[in-house]
Amino acid sequence: MNQYKSEFLKVLQERGFIHQMSNAEALDALCAKETVTAYIGFDCTASSLHVGSLVQIMMLYWFQQCGHRPITLMGSGTTRVGDPTGKDESRKVLTDEIIEANKNGIKQVFEKFLTYGDGPQDAMMLDNADWLLKLNYMEFLRDVGRYFSVNQMIQRDSVRLRLEREQHLSFLEFNYMLLQGYDYLEIHRQTGCRLQMGGSDQWSNILSGVDLGRRLADEELFALTTPLLTTASGAKMGKTAAGAVWLNPDMLSPYDYWQFWRNTEDADVERFLKLFTILPMEEIARLAALEGAGINEAKKVLATEATAMLHGREAAEAAAETARKAFEEGASAAGLPTVMIARSELEAGIGVLGLYVTAGLCASNGETRRNIKGGAVKVNDKAVTDHSATISFENVAEDGTIKLSLGKKKHVLIKPV
């Protein structure tokens, strides 16, 4: 194991953030010596980031904690072009308005992890639209394109694999590394940034910027990537029943976010504690040593700590308490996701089928029907067997809500208003 001198790389190393690095010794020396500026780029393809980006965000968090200056780059310029990676699906073109809205949605998350401001260690936010949209093709080719060797570009994994498999690679995609490389150069010029980080799939794109820095700015820039995150059983991180695990609370409630972490596979607990919580390493070692059912203890800590990072301590504790009541006492706990419903509708009586759809537990009446057949539907903890059953005021429990369950884990409260 390498022994790093800088606090930042030490932390990254022991927590498992590092996949690849360019010139580790020099980067280590730089981080140990002075306040370094680093950036990570994020695309604006959705109105919220999801857990897939969390490793990157945590890395920026540690970067700042270690006394450096992080930059979050919003890729609204590159998003406008549209990332052509998907091979047979022509991505829908996002309008400027949507991109702008997405950008604003994504921004909120960074503020939970980073401190922005004008101080030397305060985080900055940039947007590559500010320079990319102004690019002139001829100038760009002449000033930047000349330094890119096609011979080298086709050696890069991202390109080579596509060529070897005889898969289509459009010129637009081929240019992507030029744009991202140019971003790095531009950011370096504007801020003195010396390090770009990202997921392992970004490695070659980052290196393009490193090359450009050496050629055009006569400066050594650095690259650092994180491992691609999958669960121990090989699935991609970030998908649940309801879809992606979003970071914005209006897209995924803190309770559901807590549940996501609570359901971590045994084999992933230690790795996730290191990556997604800021607990001291000794504490993580203690939790990781738990065995059998004791691992549940570690999972609860993971869930609460990870949720606290994103949604705040209070929301995390509340989610933990709600879960405790719902799962360990079997009680209908206030704090479960709640759906409001008009009093008048309830007075008239609502069919179970539709109610489950309204509550967001099922996608269609047919799906509810199937779930009833499978014995998964419970209202106020009583199994429903008749799909023509209607729910009305009689079903409102003492606490003023109706508890709908789907399976053992998913519960929603219906509240008349």
Next chain:
RNA sequence: GGAGGAGUGCCCGAGUGGCUAAAGGGGGCGGACUGUAAAUCCGCUGGCUAUGCCUACGUUGGUUCGAAUCCAACCUCCUCCA
């Protein structure tokens, strides 16, 4: 520009005139077992005002009693040649 090939449900992939809401697998959901885990086993996996109706095999038309399957045009993608 020329020749050839391909487009099927969330994904992969079978299907070449009725038995096809479409094999099989993956994924997902539910159940059993457990520890709100993994692995394993079982069931489900288009919609609806539901013994019926509607939508669906790239798009639009056509042939036929009947089309994912045949024909035409178009769109998109791939391969090879120039």
